[in-house]
Amino acid sequence: MSSSAIPAPRRADAPPSAAGISATGLRKSYGEKTVLDGIDLSVPAGTVFALLGPNGAGKTTAVKILSTLISADGGQARVAGHDPAAEPQAVRAAIGVTGQFSAVDGLITGEENMLLMADLNHLPKREGRRVAAELLERFDLTDAAKKPASTYSGGMKRRLDIAMTLVGDPRIIFLDEPTTGLDPRARHNMWQIIRGLVSGGVTVFLTTQYLEEADQLADSIAVLNNGKIAAQGTADELKRLIPGGxxxxxxxxxxxxxxxxxxxxxxxxxxxxxxxxxxxxxxxxxxxxxxxxxxxxxxxxxxxxxxTPDLDDVFFALTGAGKTQEIAR
Structure with a gap:
């Protein structure tokens, strides 16, 4: 991917960078099943945070609470300085969410997908076209802008998906397994994009299936298991917890x-x-x-x-889920 695909610094008229993400004692149950059992999280602004955990650990539930999609049963959270429960609109104005499954509409062109997002963000027509064109260029999608998104490769669709998320200039982005299904080259290109976002002051909350991805990208990592945070720290700090070198x-x-x-x-x-x-x-x-x-x-x-112990060893030791390069969702 060309250098133009790396996001540039945020627009001069964008609001100043807000606070990151924090949660204290966050709880959520479905019936008798406790999904989150009082978790604490802290994500400084302008950093990448990776949440890892086996299937059913509660990662997606945590993302949904922090992004205002569902409410917590207990605990407190702050996202961009706002309470997701009490100030959902303020939180939504500050965040972008890219789910595991693409939100791209394959029946329309890449440009039309971008303009649709501009409309949803209530941008004036001229401003919407300007922002769409800027983002398509930055994500190396200008040549494909007039083509139906159904003709895009997996990597192109993922880049378009994130470009659509950026239309509203969010300062915090939740990326739910952004590289699942991508080939190694497209995955590394996506890592470059994420690094570019953070260098522009964006805070990234990442869930991923790939241990190498968390190791490469994350400033801090938390391992979620049975609804609790089993460990939290930098990749090197987590590796030092585990014997076996x-x-x-x-x-x-x-x-x-x-x-x-x-x-x-x-x-x-x-x-x-x-x-x-x-x-x-x-x-x-x-x-x-x-x-x-x-x-x-x-x-x-x-x-x-x-x-020396790697994140595979850390994950296995903390969750008992079996040593594997990929973590179940």
């Missing part, structure tokens, strides 16, 4: 493997793969110590790999 040594010579295994009795053995696994935090000091020992013992490993 190790160094793996693989040998092609069985004799060298046996010698190393005899000397490194604390190492876990994999006799079939001729590999040893040593607990390690992956620090330079530990790696140097292992390499010095191999050198002094005259043992040569064919491969040395370092594993």
């Amino acid at each position: 190790h160094v793996r040594l693989r040998f092609s010579d069985p004799a060298a493997y046996r010698n190393a295994a005899s000397a490194l009795r604390e190492a876990a053995r994999d006799d079939e793969a001729l590999a040893l696994q040593l607990p390690s935090d992956g620090s330079q000091r530990e790696l140097r110590s292992i390499l010095d020992w191999l050198d002094s013992a005259g043992v040569e490993a064919d491969e040395l790999t370092v594993h």
Whole structure:
């Protein structure tokens, strides 16, 4: 995608950046099932916040409450400085919501989709056309603007979807799994767009299926499990919560493997793969110590790999949902 697809800074006549998002003791139940059990969230303005969790954890419910689609049973929330329950119109004026399923109408053109959103945002005709043209250019959709949206690729539809969300110049955007179903190139393009939004002062509340996505984009992450926040912090802070870092040594010579295994009795053995696994935090000091020992013992490993806990490990440890690259919604 060309550089023109990266959103530019907000318009000079836009309102000043408002506060971010916060929630304290947020609760929601459906019948006897408690979906949110007193969660606390804090999202500073101009940052990306990622909410992760297994299927049924309550992520979508939290988004719906914060975006005024449903009401909470208890607790307090502030979005752009307003209470979603008491001031829903003020919150709606400050936010944009892009759901998991595209809001794009495939029967009309990309430009017509944009102009429809301009009408819904009560922009004057001339202003609506100006904003639509600006956004289509910024999201690299000008050449396709006159074509039916049904002819767009998945990545183009997702870009149009977010462009439509930006027509009202929201300062806070909720993105519900924005890259689901996109190929790797389109996904990386979408990441570039999200980074561009944040550099322009927009606050992004993101739910995602992809752990790598949260790791790449989020300033802070919360893991929601059984209606509660299991952990919250930066990606690095969450990774430090989880033990399991190790160094793996693989040998092609069985004799060298046996010698190393005899000397490194604390190492876990994999006799079939001729590999040893040593607990390690992956620090330079530990790696140097292992390499010095191999050198002094005259043992040569064919491969040395370092594993430090990643968000996969964090998610598995906090939710017990099974290690996987994708998180169920």
